[in-house]
Amino acid sequence: MRSGRFLNETDLETIAIGAAILGTGGGGNPYIGRLRARELLRQGLKMEVLDFSDLQDDDVVYEVGGIGAPVVGIEKFEHGDECLRALRATEHQTGRPATALISSEIGGSNALEPLITAAQAGLPVIDGDGMGRAFPEVQMSTFMIYGIPGTPAALADDKGNSVVLSSTRDVYWLERLARQVTVEMGAAAGMALSAMTGAQVRETAVPGTLTLARQLGEAVLEARAQRRDPVARVTELLGGVRLFEGKVTDVERRLERGFTRGQVQVSGLGDFQGESVKIDLQNENLVVWKGGEVVASVPDLIILLDLESGEPITTEVLRFGFRVAVLGVPAHPKLKTERALQVVGPAAFGYSHTFVPLPDFNPTTPHKEAADVLDPR
């Protein structure tokens, strides 16, 4: 009998901080999810995390997460069993009960959602996810990029309704139909999809991201306690670069087709005095511009942290006067293959520039080979 690591309340706090950092400005606020998860722990439920090495080839793993507008999630509280009912509906359609769950996206509120569902269902959660960050659409996951059909996919709402999308023409149609159903359900729903074997999870998921989120949270709390620079610790842990530091001098933000879109102007401070950058937003931070040049671009992670506290700043709270550090973090290699760039590269967001990856400083990233294996398919 395999046994993973069991999470405690402190883990939930640190995972929530790390998930918000990996949310690259979007992904929804993990705070409410953290409170709900904590409540379940206090009721005596268990949250068990398994490594990739614990996966059996014949495991049945489902991707689980919330779908909808993050701003709605703050006002319209979940009933609490949306994802669980979505999971049950998907299982019913496939006829294959889950043996483990995995997060759709580690960035933002969906880091905690599968932990809650897994605790309710008595299942373990795999240490990994389908994005290694946050993205706005369902098909933007490594699972689907590398050929896992998203369907059957189920949506469940707070009222007791559920819709199973049993087959769709392709993953873009899955996103279209799921999005419209979510809007009708009240702009927030729980979703369970992408039935996978253990072998498929190993092949397609971004590994170790729950642990990474926890480590990020721990580093931030520790640096704050020791009065050291949390931004430096986060940068180091992520193998990223500090692209810029400055004060937010202008925020232009609008709601467009269900997305928060806009642009942020940051004027340099300290070493960056006299310079300025612009950051494009679409739920997440997408592109950093200096003059007419791209400094960093999606799918690489662009993270805004409060200069003092290291607190991640989401696109919806961003406003004039914030002092921020702009970090650039190389995306996981599974997001940078030719195949992946078609789905999550600049062109997928309407840009014409070619993706130039940030240098990968992290010597512990072992996934170069994995990406090479995946690409030719």
Place this chain on the structure above:
Amino acid sequence: MSWIHAEDLPDIAFGAAVLGTGGGGDPHIGQLMAAASIRSNGPVELIRLQDLHDDDLVVPVGMMGAPTVMLEKLPSGQEALLALQTLETHLGRKVRALLSVEAGGLNSTIPIGVASELGLPLVDADGMGRAFPELQMVVMTLHGVSATPMGMADEKGNAALLRTIDNRWTERLARTITIEMGGSSLTALYPMSGAQAKVATIPGTITLLADIGRSAREARQAHGDPVEAVRAVTGGFYLFKGKVRDVERRTVGGFARGVAVIEGLDTCAGQQCRLEFQNENLIATCDGEVLASVPDLITALDAESGEPITTETLRYGMRVVVIAMPCDPQWRSPAGLALVGPGYFGYDVPFVPVETRFPARSVGIELVGAG
């Protein structure tokens, strides 16, 4: 009629247009699809409700969406299969017989094509006895039958399985999905046991459709009065005869809403009739007085040919006879009226059965007979 052959379809489609009360979609496309299917797969067995075993799985099938879209976006023929498969997978059972959701309009002939395609019998019954714009407006709702689990599919290969807390939520979610699917979809819903179908549907409506079509055709062939033939076979009443003077039509919330003003002819000369519709004809008034209202059936027929006229094709200059037919008694219960009565459609008038308003039928007949 225990088998439906391709040559039976024109009569059925005619009858469906009469019970369509101006809406429900043009049965012609469904007729063509059914004819093509019967030619390659053979005729469809029409069974009676009492022929069903109590534990048979009976599933109504029908198109959902805007009738105008269905005229342009033709179904591929695979949607029904996919919608039914989705439902069968969920239930873990095979369908024993199909049923029409609504006998009025397009959804009369669609299940015939599907039944032929799948080699399944069709039950001689339906869920409305007419046409209505929303999917919870079936007598099954009055009997507590849930619309879900419901399967639906489009021509692109997309399919969904819905489970909802009530039939209005089914309508909301299925409508949204239908719009995203391109404005029309094929649905398999209200799965029932044979025992449920025996009490929770309206019996004999497919036979009635064929009878209406045959009566009108025979009257035309004998140079008789097809309008009177339709009225007689449906137990209807003449409301008005006249010339369409004005049609005001707009699309509101996915529905064709509007009003036709009809200037009286013959015995109705000097009077004015207003026919208000929302996809279907809802209420007919004459000089401010209600003549008939939903859920009773109101249909405008061409004064010469007896051909039923849809709300989409109604236009200036047409000479029409407006008839009203009593709806199935189930619709006249308090629950039925709450679901589909004048109040639901925004009219602050009490429902009065058409036969109560027109106690002397002979007066009505003379009304037109004089013209």
